[in-house]
Amino acid sequence: MKKTIIITGGAGFIGSHVVRLFVNKYPEYRIVNVDALTYAGNLENLRDVEAADNYIFEKADILHTDDLERIFSTYQPDGIIHLAAESHVDRSILSPLDFVYTNVVGTVNLLNAAKKLWGSTLYPQPSTFPRFYHVSTDEVYGALGETGLFTEETPYSPNSPYSASKASSDHFVRAYGETYHLPVIITNCSNNYGSHHFPEKLIPLFINNIIHKKPLPVYGDGLYTRDWLFVKDHAAAIDLVFHKGNNLATYNIGGFNEWKNIDLVKLLCKLMDEKLGNVKGTSEKLIAYIKDRPGHDRRYAIDASKINKELGWKPSVTFEEGLAQTIDWYLENTEWLKNVTSGEYTKYYDLQYTKR
Ligand code: NAD
Ligand code: DAU
DSSP, X not given: OOEEEEEETTXXXXXXXXXXXXXXXXXXXXXXXXXXXXXXXXXXXXXXXTTOTTEEEEEOOTTOHHHHHHHHHHHOOSEEEEOOSOOOHHHHHHOXXXXXXXXXXXXXXXXXXXXXXXXXXXXXXXXXXXXXXXXXXXXXXXXXXXXXXXXXXXXXXXXXHHHHHHHHHHHHHHHHHXXXXXXXXXXXXXXXXXXXXXXXXXXXXXXXXXXXXXXXXXXXXXXXXXXEEEHHHHHHHHHHHHXXXXXXXXEEEOOSOEEEHHHHHHHHHHHHHHXXXXXXXXXXXGEEEEXXXXXXXXXXXXXXXXHHHHHOXXXXXXXXXXXXXXXXXXXXXXXXXXXXXXTHHHHHHHHHHHTO
C-alpha cells in the first residue's frame, strides 16, 4: 500500500517546493496537498505536478474541523508535513488574531485530527511513519546581538505576533508529543528565498519594485541581519528530517549566510542592473529609508551543526548562485508577479504602506 502524506500549505512559497520534491522523488507516496488558498496560496505554483498520479489537492481551511475530519478519514495519512500558516510579520502587526487562529488553533486542530487517527501509541525510534512534522521558524528565539547563534537549546523569546504564534504552535506540537505520545518533530529555519516567493517579503518585493522602478522601502537604519537559505535547500532538509529525524527532536536549519539588509539590497540592485542592462547604480537610487517595523528583531543567525552532524545536511548552492537563479525566475515569470499583485492583494498592500 502506498504511504499517504498530507502536506498543508502546499500552494504557498515553501510548501510548493516541498510538494514538488515529494511528488517527483517519491512515486510510491500519495501526496495530498491541503490548502485554503489564502492570498498567499496559488495553484499556479504547482502547474508542473498537478497532473501527477500521486498528487491530490484538497482545498480546505485548517480552522474547519469538519473538513479536517473528512480529509483524515478519507486519506488516513501516514505522515503530515505542516506548513500552512500566516507567514508575514508585517501583517501580524496589523492583524494578530489571524495569526492566532491559523497558526495556533489551526495547528491544534491538525494535532487533534492526527491523535484521533493514530491514537496515543508509543512508537519506536527511529521510525518515519506515522509522523507529524511541524515546519517552524528561527524567529521563535527572538533577537541576537552582534555575536552568537541560535542553537536548539536557545530559549524561546518571540517578539512579533507572528513569532509568538509560531512559538505557541511549537509548544503545542511538543506538548502533544509528551502528553499523547504523538510522533512529532519540529524544525526551525531561517529566512528562505527563491522562486514563487510572495512579493510582500524583502527579496521578491524589491525585485518586483526594481522591475517597476518603484521605491525600495528599507526599514529603519537597514542594519538588521538575516541568515538567508535557498528554498530548495530547505525542502531538501525537510525531506531528510521527515525520513531520518527522531521523534520529539528539533533541528535548526540555516544558510550559514548572514547579510545586513542594506548590503543585500545593494547586491540585489547591482545584479538587477546587470540583468536588465541598466546603467550601473540605477536601481540603488530607488532605495528609500522608511519608518522601522515595530519590534523589529536586530539579528537572526542559525547554528545548523546538529542537522549537519546527525543527518549530513548542508546547503547545496551559494548565495550568489541562488540569488541569480531567483532573479532569473522572476524576470521569466512577470505574468505570475502581475497576477499575484493585482486585485485584493493590491488593496492590502497600499493600506500597509499608507499606515506608516
Ligand atoms: P506562505 O505564506 O507563502 O504560504 C502559506 C500557505 O498556507 C499558503 O498556501 C496559504 O494558502 C496556506 N494557508 C494559510 N492559512 C491557511 C489555513 N487556515 N488553512 C489552510 N491553508 C492555509 O508561507 P511560506 O513562506 O511558504 O511558509 C511556510 C511555512 O514555513 C510557515 O509555517 C512558516 O512559518 C514557515 N517558515 C517560513 C520561512 C520563510 O522564510 N518563508 C522560514 C522559516 C519557516
Ligand atoms: O526568519 C524566518 C522568517 O523569515 C519566516 O519565519 C517568516 O515567515 C518570513 O517572512 C521571514 O521573516 P522576516 O520578517 O525576516 O522577512 P521579511 O522578508 O519580511 O523581512 C526581511 C528583513 O527585511 C527584515 O529585517 C525586515 C526588512 N524589510 C522587509 C520588508 C518587507 C525591509 O527593510 N523592507 C521591507 O519592505
